[in-house]
Amino acid sequence: MKIQYVGWATFRLITEKGTRIVIDPFLEGKLKSGIPKGALAMKDLADTTAVLVTHAAGDHYAQAVELMNTSEATLFCGRDVEIKTRKAGIPSERIWPMAPGNRWQFRDIQISAFEACHHSMSEVDGQWLSGVPLCFIIDFDSGEKIYFSGDNALGPHFRFYGEVYHPDLAMLGIGGTNFRGQIRSEMHPDEAAVAAKWMGVKTVIPMHYFGKEAEEFKGELAKQAPNIEIVVMNPGETIEYTKALGVKK
Numbered sequence: 001m002k003i004q005y006v007g008w009a010t011f012r013l014i015t016e017k018g019t020r021i022v023i024d025p026f027l028e029g030k031l032k033s034g035i036p037k038g039a040l041a042m043k044d045l046a047d048t049t050a051v052l053v054t055h056a057a058g059d060h061y062a063q064a065v066e067l068m069n070t071s072e073a074t075l076f077c078g079r080d081v082e083i084k085t086r087k088a089g090i091p092s093e094r095i096w097p098m099a100p101g102n103r104w105q106f107r108d109i110q111i112s113a114f115e116a117c118h119h120s121m122s123e124v125d126g127q128w129l130s131g132v133p134l135c136f137i138i139d140f141d142s143g144e145k146i147y148f149s150g151d152n153a154l155g156p157h158f159r160f161y162g163e164v165y166h167p168d169l170a171m172l173g174i175g176g177t178n179f180r181g182q183i184r185s186e187m188h189p190d191e192a193a194v195a196a197k198w199m200g201v202k203t204v205i206p207m208h209y210f211g212k213e214a215e216e217f218k219g220e221l222a223k224q225a226p227n228i229e230i231v232v233m234n235p236g237e238t239i240e241y242t243k244a245l246g247v248k249k
Contacts, residue, residue, distance in 0.1 A: 001144060003241055005233035007038035009060060009150065009208045011171060012045070016142050017108045021050045022073075023136070023148055023171075026062035033177040034210045035059060039236030046070050050106055053077040054150030055120035055133035056084060059177070065090060076104065076111050080131025084124050100132060108141040114161070116152040118186055137165050143243045147199065149173050151208070154191040162199035168243050170201045174217045175209025189213050193220035196228055203229045203247060 002014040006027065013021040022045055029037035042063065048071040053064050061081060065088040068075055075085060075095045082097040096104050098113040113134045120133040136148045147167035161167060174192040176185030187195065189206075196204045206217050214232045221230055231239065231247050240248040 001140060001142060001241055002238055003205070003233075004040075004238040005205070005207070005235055006040050007235035008035055008210075009054075009173065010038055010062075011148070011207075012040070012048075013138070013146070015108050015140055019050065019107045019109060020048050021052060021109070021138070022048045022067060023052045024054055024060040024062065024150065025051060025064055025067045026059050028063065030059065030177075033059075033179075035177065036210070036235070042066055042070050048073040050109070050111075051075045051077075052111065052136055052138075052148070053081050054116065054135060054148070055118065056081050056122035056129070056131065057120070057151065060150060061122070068094065074106065076106070076113075076136075078113075078120060078131045078134050080120055080122070080129050083129060084122055087124055098134060100134070110139040112137045112139070112165070114157070116150050117155050117157065118151040118153065137161065137167055144168055144241060145243075146171065147201070149187070149195075151186040153186045154195055158195040158198040162201070167199060167201055169203040169205065169241060170196055170199055171205045171207055172196060173208035174206045175211060175213040183211070183213075185209075189217035190220045192217055193224045196221060197225035201228060203231060203241070205231050205233055 004012040009024045027038040029035045051073045100115040103112045116133040116135040118133040120131045135150045145167045147170040172192045
């Protein structure tokens, strides 16, 4: 399978059978918060077959509606995001709502949803709508199992993911946005290293940062779990990944 880092918390995954997955499609960036534009434009994602959205925050839900209109993709998301997306004109038959514990088979992948330690809120028709933020474990028919954290704070749930589901690779948030001169982060580099160690993954890809957090994360991981491979990806970069061989750039 191929993994392409678009930027911030946005990834595109392409399976060996051609399923094209986009997670948390945030392409426009937000410079005042320190988030640059993504490496791909909407037209580059027109062949998307599945869109996964963790929660309704503007840097995760982002251009989901535009991507659904640009492609023929199916959306997998929480109930509040489902309502918001239907209100925007996307038909319900193209949306598979998910609550923690739900597990859907789609083509050659299986998507499992879990509750993230965060919040999901947005304004719809002048009223505030809230729901359960999600994170995902994606099982591929080719054998790989990937965990995507979205915005998720450190907690014992990371031990649970490892002990019960045994992901091979984790995409973990390690930073956040600029808020009043400080970084507002759900999981800091030292905490992300603990999360990776608790899950027992072989490989970790850091995301959701724009400063020097990756170097700090490398150092923390070297101290806490030196056997875990860290792959720092630049926006636009693509790697190949298999469970048996690991990462090939």
